[in-house]
Amino acid sequence: xxxxxxxxxxxxxxxxxxxxxxxxxxxxxxxxxxxxxxxxxxxxxxxxxxxxxxxxxxxxxxxxxxxxxxxxxxxxxxxxxxxxxxxxxxxxxxxxxxxxxxxxxxxxxxxxxxxxxxxxxxxxxxxxxxxxxxxxxxxxxxxxxxxxxxxxxxxxxxxxxxxxxxxxxxxxxxxxxxxxxxxxxxxxxxxxxxxxx
Amino acid sequence: xxxxxxxxxxxxxxxxxxxxxxxxxxxxxxxxxxxxxxxxxxxxxxxxxxxxxxxxxxxxxxxxxxxxxxxxxxxxxxxxxxxxxxxxxxxxxxxxxxxxxxxxxxxxxxxxxxxxxxxxxxxxxxxxxxxxxxxxxxxxxxxxxxxxxxxxxxxxxxxxxxxxxxxxxxxxxxxxxxxxxxxxxxxxxxxxxxxxxxxxxxxxxxxxxxxx
Numbered sequence: 399x400x401x402x403x404x405x406x407x408x409x410x411x412x413x414x415x416x417x418x419x420x421x422x423x424x425x426x427x428x429x430x431x432x433x434x435x436x437x438x439x440x441x442x443x444x445x446x447x448x449x450x451x452x453x454x455x456x457x458x459x460x461x462x463x464x465x466x467x468x469x470x471x472x473x474x475x476x477x478x479x480x481x482x483x484x485x486x487x488x489x490x491x492x493x494x495x496x497x498x499x500x501x502x503x504x505x506x507x508x509x510x511x512x513x514x515x516x517x518x519x520x521x522x523x524x525x526x527x528x529x530x531x532x533x534x535x536x537x538x539x540x541x542x543x544x545x546x547x548x549x550x551x552x553x554x555x556x557x558x559x560x561x562x563x564x565x566x567x568x569x570x571x572x573x574x575x576x577x578x579x580x581x582x583x584x585x586x587x588x589x590x591x592x593x594x595x
Numbered sequence: 596x597x598x599x600x601x602x603x604x605x606x607x608x609x610x611x612x613x614x615x616x617x618x619x620x621x622x623x624x625x626x627x628x629x630x631x632x633x634x635x636x637x638x639x640x641x642x643x644x645x646x647x648x649x650x651x652x653x654x655x656x657x658x659x660x661x662x663x664x665x666x667x668x669x670x671x672x673x674x675x676x677x678x679x680x681x682x683x684x685x686x687x688x689x690x691x692x693x694x695x696x697x698x699x700x701x702x703x704x705x706x707x708x709x710x711x712x713x714x715x716x717x718x719x720x721x722x723x724x725x726x727x728x729x730x731x732x733x734x735x736x737x738x739x740x741x742x743x744x745x746x747x748x749x750x751x752x753x754x755x756x757x758x759x760x761x762x763x764x765x766x767x768x769x770x771x772x773x774x775x776x777x778x779x780x781x782x783x784x785x786x787x788x789x790x791x792x793x794x795x796x797x798x799x800x801x802x803x804x805x806x807x
Contacts, residue, residue: 413661413663414622414624414694415689416667416671416689417628417670418692418694418695418696419685420631420670420671421631421696421697422688422697423680423684423688424631424634424635424640424679425697425699426697428699428701429635429638429640429679430635430638430699430706431703431706432699433699433703433707434633434634434637434638434706435627435630435634437630437707437711438626438630438633439620439629439630441710441714442626442629443619443626445715446714473717473719473721474720481715481717482716482717482718483712483713483714483716483717483718486718487718487721488720488722488763505602505751506600506601506603506646513714513715517619520614520662521612521614523662524608524612525602525608528603529602529603529604529606529607530608530611532603532751532787533603533604533751533787533788534793536793536795538611542611551794552793552795553798554795554797555798555799556749559747559801559802561777561779561800
């Protein structure tokens with residue numbers, strides 16, 4: 399498919415028309431070139447997504463010294479694996495323990511650690527998630543399929559200023575024999591937001 | 596500003612519904628609007644943050660728009676504010692328009708490389724050391740206030756006392772240039788939502804000016 403979408407069975411919406419008009423005008427005036435826009439789309443469709451975060455988590459599970467560096471300075475430690483950039487300039491990593499479960503939300507907009515998770519899914523940006531996660535996290539987690547035992551403390555993080563948060567999930571029981579590369583596929587985006595345990 | 600965007604704690608938005616296997620962009624225009632925002636920034640066409648432009652949307656329009664619809668609004672508002680485009684020329688193009696954007700034959704290798712460095716390359720940890728009035732372990736209370744300008748202090752924490760758990764560093768407050776300390780403050784859920792709140796804690800990052 400060409401950038402911008404060449405095939406549309408449905409009538410284009412107003413916002414779609416306005417965005418296309420803006421892109422056309424900026425290109426025709428020579429203010430930007432199409433490849434600049436393409437580069438951003440390709441980055442988030444192919445290069446930067448939750449697989450980056452999964453690699454960070456798997457490394458932390460097998461390498462105690464790396465985990466310590468990750469918890470001390472998330473930005474520097476993910477940088478060791480080649481990851482970093484916009485919305486990851488100050489990453490803080492929240493370590494789940496048997497006693498504490500961390501979960502991240504942004505009530506004011508949809509702040510999210512792009513270099514390790516990519517762009518956020520729709521539910522993370524939904525008014526329901528933004529309004530409710532800070533007030534009734536257990537109820538929201540249960541709706542998303544995660545029922546926590548009563549003795550696990552829930553710690554909610556509202557990403558409000560300059561810091562972006564990544565949850566370091568518990569290493570799954572039974573994964574002790576797995577190598578780092580085998581651990582990567584066990585880590586999902588939802589684990590690293592904290593809506594999965 | 597204390598606008599519709601400040602949603603923490605509100606009722607009435609229903610269930611949180613996840614879509615398994617969701618694509619990064621649901622429609623091609625969503626990717627284009629993210630790309631345009633970054634490209635326009637790289638080209639120096641829209642200085643400043645998109646958040647104030649999103650927050651200044653009409654509240655009913657904010658609620659009716661999708662997330663990337665709000666980005667589209669902010670993109671247009673930014674380009675119009677700087678005089679790069681006019682609403683009239685956008686309207687004219689929309690009225691006559693082909694919804695497939697014009698492609699340029701020219702390329703911008705240097706700017707594409709700069710965009711790659713901005714989005715996908717390790718960088719130094721942001722924040723600078725600054726003088727801090729509070730220390731880890733201090734009890735602080737979020738000030739009562741009603742600020743009109745862009746800020747990052749949700750209504751639901753105002754007037755509530757919590758404990759400083761981290762001094763994250765210094766960054767300029769939105770709209771300013773000198774760094775000011777940001778603290779991670781932890782609140783008990785019961786202090787935020789009352790005696791029948793779920794147990795547990797909530798933490799968020801607050802600039803020093805929000806705290807007493």
